[in-house]
Amino acid sequence: MKVNKLLISVLAASTILMLSGCDYVEKNKVVDELTKQQEEQKARIDQLEKRLEQETKKTNTIEKQSISLINSTKLLAQVVKEIKHQQDTFVFTEFNPDQTKYFILNNGSVGIAGRVLSVEAIENGSVIHMSLANLLSIPVSNIGFHATWGGERPGDLKEYAKWQQLLFSTTMNSTLKLLPGQWQDINLTLGVSPNNLKYLKLAINMQNINFDNLPPADNRQKKSKK
Missing domain, CATH: 1.20.5 (Single alpha-helices involved in coiled-coils or other helix-helix interfaces)
Structure with a gap:
């Protein structure tokens, strides 16, 4: 057990x-x-x-x-960045030359970026110094403008009709040629003093516009080598 x-x-x-x-x-x-x-x-x-x-x-x-x-x-990306809050396409543009730096004109056929460099007083008015750049992929020549300018745009609708009557307007022709993506300086002469130039409206004049072709790449390379 x-x-x-x-x-x-x-x-x-x-x-x-x-x-x-x-x-x-x-x-x-x-x-x-x-x-x-x-x-x-x-x-x-x-x-x-x-x-x-x-x-x-x-x-x-x-x-x-x-x-x-x-x-x-300092190419077009800077312009697009500065005006990204605006619409991409403008048939015309309106601005105060003394306060605006960049603008775009695009009527569906021609696209131009612009920047206002300065406004200078001259004996009979003002000169707006600006640069333009061609937004297309081909050269464009004979670029002109329809321009309207005058005093500051009123905020009161009652004064709007009278203000419109005091505006100046003209059609400008030129032999200006813009290559793709390159800035070119121009001068815009207007018959009012800088103190009275608070409004500018620009549209592209298509009457004499020419669309040119880029030379072949081989030719461009040969020219650059020379």
Whole structure:
């Protein structure tokens, strides 16, 4: 009997040890699995952070290149940026030459960007110094304008009719030729003093417009080499 009791006690103790050992192994497996998942998640987070950092660097590089391009070339992107709050297409444009820096004229056939450089007083009126750039991909020549100008536009509708009667207008012809994407300075002479020149309306005169073709690329390269 004593031997049997002893065997039973030993077996019971062995069973408890085996169960405890199994529990320990299972717990270790769970801990290892959780640790592995955490490491995988951390690795994914690190990858995402690296991607975000790379994208941020790319964005910063692009922004720096864009700013550098605008500042160095002073091409049409700067004009578009300055007037992005306006509509993209203008059959005519109205502005105060003393307060406006950039404008666009686009009647569907000809597109011109302009910038007002200065307004100068002369003996019989004013000279508006401005630059124009051709927005098309081909040269345009004989560009003229329909111009209307005068005093400041009234805010009161009752004074609008009288103000219109006091405006001056004319049609201007020229032999001006604009190449694609290049600025060219022009002078616009008007018969009122700068103090009385607070309104200018411009539209493109299409009467004598010519659309020219660009010379072949080979010819342009040969000319540049010469």
